[in-house]
Amino acid sequence: MGSGLGWDIIPKMKIIASFLFLVLCLALFAPGCRKSPDARVPRIRILENAVPGGINSEIYDWYQEQIPRIEQELGIKIELAPAGVSGENYKARVALDLEGGWAADIIGIDQSWMPEFAEAGLLLPINDFLITWPDRTQYDDSMIKMGSFRGRTYLVMRQTDLRMLFYHKEILSRAGVPVPWQPQNWEDLLDAARKIKNKFPAITPLQINAGAEMGEATTTDGFLILLYAAGGELYDENLDKWVADSPAYRESLNFYRRIYVYEGLASARLVTSAKAREKSYELFSKGKIAIYLESTGFYNSVLKPGGVWGVLDRDKRIGWARMPGSGASYAPRFISLSQGNGLVINPRSKDPYLAWQVMEELNTLPGLEKLFEKQPLTPARKDLAQSEVFKQNRFISETALALLPYTRSRPGLPEYPEVSFLIQLMTEEVILGRSSPEEALAKFRGELERVVGEENVIRKPGSQEF
Numbered sequence: 001m002g003s004g005l006g007w008d009i010i011p012k013m014k015i016i017a018s019f020l021f022l023v024l025c026l027a028l029f030a031p032g033c034r035k036s037p038d039a040r041v042p043r044i045r046i047l048e049n050a051v052p053g054g055i056n057s058e059i060y061d062w063y064q065e066q067i068p069r070i071e072q073e074l075g076i077k078i079e080l081a082p083a084g085v086s087g088e089n090y091k092a093r094v095a096l097d098l099e100g101g102w103a104a105d106i107i108g109i110d111q112s113w114m115p116e117f118a119e120a121g122l123l124l125p126i127n128d129f130l131i132t133w134p135d136r137t138q139y140d141d142s143m144i145k146m147g148s149f150r151g152r153t154y155l156v157m158r159q160t161d162l163r164m165l166f167y168h169k170e171i172l173s174r175a176g177v178p179v180p181w182q183p184q185n186w187e188d189l190l191d192a193a194r195k196i197k198n199k200f201p202a203i204t205p206l207q208i209n210a211g212a213e214m215g216e217a218t219t220t221d222g223f224l225i226l227l228y229a230a231g232g233e234l235y236d237e238n239l240d241k242w243v244a245d246s247p248a249y250r251e252s253l254n255f256y257r258r259i260y261v262y263e264g265l266a267s268a269r270l271v272t273s274a275k276a277r278e279k280s281y282e283l284f285s286k287g288k289i290a291i292y293l294e295s296t297g298f299y300n301s302v303l304k305p306g307g308v309w310g311v312l313d314r315d316k317r318i319g320w321a322r323m324p325g326s327g328a329s330y331a332p333r334f335i336s337l338s339q340g341n342g343l344v345i346n347p348r349s350k351d352p353y354l355a356w357q358v359m360e361e362l363n364t365l366p367g368l369e370k371l372f373e374k375q376p377l378t379p380a381r382k383d384l385a386q387s388e389v390f391k392q393n394r395f396i397s398e399t400a401l402a403l404l405p406y407t408r409s410r411p412g413l414p415e416y417p418e419v420s421f422l423i424q425l426m427t428e429e430v431i432l433g434r435s436s437p438e439e440a441l442a443k444f445r446g447e448l449e450r451v452v453g454e455e456n457v458i459r460k461p462g463s464q465e466f
Helices: 007-028 057-074 087-100 111-119 127-131 134-138 141-146 169-174 186-199 216-229 247-262 276-285 296-302 352-362 365-374 394-406 416-431 437-452
Strands: 043-048 077-082 106-110 156-160 163-168 204-207 241-245 289-295 318-321 334-337 340-345 457-459
Touching: 043 057, 043 352, 057 077, 057 352, 057 365, 087 106, 087 111, 106 111, 106 352, 111 340, 141 156, 141 394, 156 365, 163 169, 163 216, 163 296, 163 334, 169 186, 169 289, 169 318, 186 204, 186 247, 186 289, 204 276, 216 247, 216 289, 216 334, 216 416, 241 247, 241 437, 247 416, 247 437, 276 289, 276 296, 289 296, 296 394, 334 394, 340 352, 416 437, 437 457
Parallel strands: 043 077, 043 106, 204 289, 241 457
Antiparallel strands: 106 340, 156 340, 163 289, 163 318
């Protein structure tokens, strides 16, 4: 015979073909290639930036406890996809997964990312689900709004934080300020600071963050709080425009000028020096700053007894008060600002209703109580703040109930980081006396138009001097 194929090689070819077919079946998970007892069981996949022993390990452990319960209750299978990377890398992965069409059904994200993803059409609106959700009444409108963008809700808040005024009880009491202390407007706040300055000249009475050195803390723990407290907006969602000027802007900047320049109630030298935030932590912990506008993390972590800036007998020595509105008729009574995280649904999920059912189960009161036993952050639910689990942490329970109805959030849009930096520069110009509020605001307007486009900026002219 010649060099053609002989009959003896045909069995080998059959073996090879069978092997390739098996490999292909395994690779594609073809139903005809293998039998599985749960092949027809519905499946939901969850992506979360949490890994055992690493980033958000408490959340990972919580999922491991909750998933078997939910699987049994709903008769499904749930796969947890842990990420365990930096925040920016995780955000990039979520974006790529959603744009590529292979994202998980349910995704845990930072609340500040939600508007950007929603605007790009990468999230599923859940308004129809919320209408029939019995637990909807346990969320203040402020929490629902934090998960919403342009009239549609996309995210259910899971954990959050709050901003408030922290103060040394003894310093205020010895200065003649009644304790517990709760200012009702900005004039009350200034009056307390003046009394402290008169009684204790070596103590900085008040710190409301300002300047570029304080970074994002200037915006979220300083200017935005004042702007909202004066009844203003940084971004007008109804018009889809950034606000470049308003009476509230001018009131806020005039307040900065008063406490830093005119009355010397705050230290511009401190907040513009290197490592200003760390220095501020140290000074407050030592009683060298009397009143400080900061977040729940400041109390829970920075001032925690035993830490670098820990305060012994913290719960007895440090008090807190709600940040008041400016006192104008159009201003809110109190104000806070929150960030946090929650869950969203992939718009390409094969079974969005089932994904919502899983989200409901993950956000039950008993389920979240288990999470907060592991990671005691501010709860988004009212009944959670009132539960016995949280009443054991008096600070978290009381601040949640007092401030969640008044809280706001920062605009979660792609341009925000640049806008925030412009705000930091604007406040620095004012507190150092380099520019008047009007001059600093004019510079801000020009730079804002450059960053976001003149067509995306509005002005609400007029001012009421503070």
